[in-house]
Amino acid sequence: MNDDNMKEFAALELDKVIAASADMQQRWHDSIDAAAEREAATQYSTHRGFSPMSFFWGAAITAALAIGIGVAVFLADRPRSTETVDYVVQELPGSGLDRQATFSRALQVHLYDTQQSIATIPGNSAEERALLALQIVQQNRLFVQAAERHDADNLARVLRAFEPILLRLAADDIAPADADALRAQLAFEMKIMLTKLGRDSSNESHST
Amino acid sequence: MHTRWNLICIAVSTLTFGVAGAQDNAARSEKEELQMMALEALMASPSERALPALLKLLDGDGSDELKESALFVLGQIEHPEAGKALLGYARDGQGETQLEAIRMLGINGSPETLGALPGIYANGNREVREAVLEAFLIADDTEGVFGIAMNATTADDYEDAVEILGAMGAHAELAKLREAKGISDALIEAYIISDNSTELHKLAMDSSNPGLQAEAIEAIGIVGGDGADAMLAEIYTKSADADIKEAALQGLLIGDYDEVVLRLYRASQDTAEKRELLQTLVIMDSPLAMEVIDAALAGDQ
Numbered sequence: 001m002n003d004d005n006m007k008e009f010a011a012l013e014l015d016k017v018i019a020a021s022a023d024m025q026q027r028w029h030d031s032i033d034a035a036a037e038r039e040a041a042t043q044y045s046t047h048r049g050f051s052p053m054s055f056f057w058g059a060a061i062t063a064a065l066a067i068g069i070g071v072a073v074f075l076a077d078r079p080r081s082t083e084t085v086d087y088v089v090q091e092l093p094g095s096g097l098d099r100q101a102t103f104s105r106a107l108q109v110h111l112y113d114t115q116q117s118i119a120t121i122p123g124n125s126a127e128e129r130a131l132l133a134l135q136i137v138q139q140n141r142l143f144v145q146a147a148e149r150h151d152a153d154n155l156a157r158v159l160r161a162f163e164p165i166l167l168r169l170a171a172d173d174i175a176p177a178d179a180d181a182l183r184a185q186l187a188f189e190m191k192i193m194l195t196k197l198g199r200d201s202s203n204e205s206h207s208t
Numbered sequence: 209m210h211t212r213w214n215l216i217c218i219a220v221s222t223l224t225f226g227v228a229g230a231q232d233n234a235a236r237s238e239k240e241e242l243q244m245m246a247l248e249a250l251m252a253s254p255s256e257r258a259l260p261a262l263l264k265l266l267d268g269d270g271s272d273e274l275k276e277s278a279l280f281v282l283g284q285i286e287h288p289e290a291g292k293a294l295l296g297y298a299r300d301g302q303g304e305t306q307l308e309a310i311r312m313l314g315i316n317g318s319p320e321t322l323g324a325l326p327g328i329y330a331n332g333n334r335e336v337r338e339a340v341l342e343a344f345l346i347a348d349d350t351e352g353v354f355g356i357a358m359n360a361t362t363a364d365d366y367e368d369a370v371e372i373l374g375a376m377g378a379h380a381e382l383a384k385l386r387e388a389k390g391i392s393d394a395l396i397e398a399y400i401i402s403d404n405s406t407e408l409h410k411l412a413m414d415s416s417n418p419g420l421q422a423e424a425i426e427a428i429g430i431v432g433g434d435g436a437d438a439m440l441a442e443i444y445t446k447s448a449d450a451d452i453k454e455a456a457l458q459g460l461l462i463g464d465y466d467e468v469v470l471r472l473y474r475a476s477q478d479t480a481e482k483r484e485l486l487q488t489l490v491i492m493d494s495p496l497a498m499e500v501i502d503a504a505l506a507g508d509q
Contacts, residue, residue: 157317188244192280
């Protein structure tokens with residue numbers, strides 16, 4: 001071994017631990033947490049399963065195609081700021097779906113799906129709750145973009161209104177009772193929106 | 209089997225007259241559960257039928273949760289009186305009911321309701337002011353938040369508004385604020401939140417305020433993006449200021465740019481600097497740290 005190099009290496013005094021400042025450490029922790037959440041969210045979204053026994057999912061599979069088509073159409077000209085891994089669906093040739101109706105159906109499935117997800121959020125695991133809530137935020141943002149693109153500003157505002165609640169639900173310092181209240185609030189508001197969308201669709205089909 | 213109209217009538221009567229015999233706590237809870245179901249059913253009813261029932265419930269002695277739910281339904285009713293009622297609760301309501309009514313104004317998003325928000329903000333406590341900012345966020349009204357930031361009378365109010373502008377990605381309003389109020393910690397945080405690397409790069413080169421310059425340099429590491437690593441390396445190598453160099457190194461650490469740190473390590477002729485750079489690689493838990501150590505032990509460097 002080269003003596004000069006050994007001296008240079010020894011001069012680095014690697015045995016001396018240089019303590020990082022508290023705020024620096026906090027930033028590392030935040031970065032690590034954020035990275036872990038992103039990683040886990042990616043894994044969750046790619047491994048997300050469903051029960052083939054559920055009647056709803058029979059319809060949902062069909063509707064999921066509509067989501068894919070709808071969201072792909074609505075977002076086609078926009079720069080993508082979020083992952084769209086769940087929505088990468090090829091457009092069916094010659095489908096000729098009405099954009100308004102397609103978006104409405106896609107949104108209904110999103111709301112129904114989100115309702116189901118919220119119901120499955122574990123009450124005793126802050127980590128899992130945060131993970132799922134953040135994943136819903138991500139998907140919700142996609143639909144905000146889609147609503148904006150479709151000039152459905154009223155729906156975009158409602159979807160945006162869900163986000164602060166979801167982010168509160170993702171907070172790690174929230175009491176279980178408060179988390180339950182937020183889940184109940186979201187579930188109720190989504191149910192109301194589903195009723196409204198269903199009513200509007202029904203009115204439109206009767207008027208045509 | 210009930211028809212839709214039957215269900216609506218039941219919903220209205222449940223909300224208007226309550227459920228007989230619901231006296232004790234358990235029964236009260238059951239009563240509220242029924243009222244919640246009735247609220248859902250009201251959404252399917254004509255607005256002129258639903259409106260009085262909702263207003264009756266909101267003026268009654270139900271729980272906050274029930275009233276918040278009623279406000280959401282009220283917010284979805286397309287009737288001029290519904291908007292007026294929401295405004296009333298947002299201005300004069302109490303506690304959670306007021307906060308929820310303010311949220312509904314954001315969801316409503318009409319010029320009339322949004323136009324009322326600055327006045328509610330000016331007369332409200334901190335919770336009310338936060339709710340107003342959130343309502344502007346929901347309505348995607350960057351001008352409204354900008355107005356609040358411009359007229360903020362306390363540092364906290366200014367910072368809250370700037371943070372919301374960052375969350376809204378309101379680059380134009382943030383630029384106007386910088387021009388009007390100057391650069392600040394809050395603006396740098398807003399640039400981070402809105403991923404505005406362009407402004408951060410400009411600030412990183414502006415030495416007029418070394419403290420904020422250092423913050424902007426670190427922030428480049430947080431935001432990342434194209435050219436962030438090269439810029440941090442350039443700042444690190446060219447700056448003679450120890451604090452700026454330190455900020456650039458922290459930016460590299462936060463951004464996890466271990467290859468850049470390795471290059472700096474290899475280029476350095478200064479033992480103390482080499483030690484700090486190698487320590488940084490170790491802290492980053494980079495495999496390149498072991499590469500350096502192995503190479504040094506093998507006499508390659």
